[in-house]
Amino acid sequence: MELSDLAPPGTVLIPILDRGQSVALHPLEAELVARAGDKRRRDFALGRACARAALAALEFPEAPIGRAESGMPLWPQGVVGSITHTSGLAAALVGRGSEFRALGIDAERSEAMDETLAPRLFVPSELALLSALDAPRRREMATLLFSAKEAYYKLFHPLTGRRLDFRRLEIVPGASGFTARQPQEPDGWAEPIAGRFAVMDGLVVTVIGLSVS
Ligand SMILES: CC(C)(COP(=O)(O)OP(=O)(O)OC[C@H]1O[C@@H](n2cnc3c(N)ncnc32)[C@H](O)[C@@H]1OP(=O)(O)O)[C@@H](O)C(=O)NCCC(=O)NCCS
Numbered sequence: 001m002e003l004s005d006l007a008p009p010g011t012v013l014i015p016i017l018d019r020g021q022s023v024a025l026h027p028l029e030a031e032l033v034a035r036a037g038d039k040r041r042r043d044f045a046l047g048r049a050c051a052r053a054a055l056a057a058l059e060f061p062e063a064p065i066g067r068a069e070s071g072m073p074l075w076p077q078g079v080v081g082s083i084t085h086t087s088g089l090a091a092a093l094v095g096r097g098s099e100f101r102a103l104g105i106d107a108e109r110s111e112a113m114d115e116t117l118a119p120r121l122f123v124p125s126e127l128a129l130l131s132a133l134d135a136p137r138r139r140e141m142a143t144l145l146f147s148a149k150e151a152y153y154k155l156f157h158p159l160t161g162r163r164l165d166f167r168r169l170e171i172v173p174g175a176s177g178f179t180a181r182q183p184q185e186p187d188g189w190a191e192p193i194a195g196r197f198a199v200m201d202g203l204v205v206t207v208i209g210l211s212v213s
Pocket of ligand 1: 043044047067070071072073082083084085086105106107120121150153154155157158163164165166167
């Protein structure tokens with residue numbers, strides 16, 4: 001399976017493997033990381049390169065992608081999208097605002113997952129799921145649940161401007177997809193949002209999209 005196959009229909013997902021290739025930044029984007037260290041500048045540039053390639057694939061004109069104070073990318077008019085980077089890989093998921101309210105993508109390496117954080121990240125149903133697995137499967141599942149929450153946050157924040165307590169978000173994984181749902185005050189649950197994932201050699205990638213209804 002190719003990572004680009006995870007893209008919801010109508011969106012474009014572009015991954016780039018970091019092979020030390022040169023990557024150009026728009027001057028307005030370069031300003032955003034002018035004082036950052038080398039690794040941060042490299043990650044930022046690779047993510048922006050993925051985003052630019054995705055915009056071109058959707059036939060949007062070339063434009064710089066800014067950054068809000070919260071860190072979320074500022075897309076050109078009519079575009080929604082999301083960016084991720086992890087060691088050796090960056091990816092962007094981009095769609096049309098006429099078709100999607102928001103998109104989220106996240107990539108995590110399972111070797112980097114700190115399982116001691118589980119009680120601060122996961123709801124009881126997720127903790128129960130993890131406790132039934134042997135150690136290697138548990139690490140992979142914890143990475144998947146965490147990545148799905150990060151992807152959801154990247155969709156949720158641009159829509160609401162809010163932060164999110166991950167213990168107020170339940171991920172229910174299936175064979176190649178998951179649903180994400182939040183409790184709705186005063187009781188009950190908001191409509192679940194469906195996502196997809198891929199796991200390959202310790203790399204977990206999750207994507208989620210909310211269509212314009
Ligand atoms: C912002 C966050 C989602 C980034 O995820 P990450 O796995 O650390 O890093 P990734 O490389 O996958 O993603 C980084 C990209 O996310 C995007 N991003 C950053 N802040 C964002 C936000 N508020 N909304 C949407 N996207 C955001 C940016 O595009 C960024 O890349 P860029 O700076 O090069 O443009 C994460 O650091 C975070 O804050 N998560 C929510 C934490 C939280 O509320 N936790 C509660 C635990 S109880």
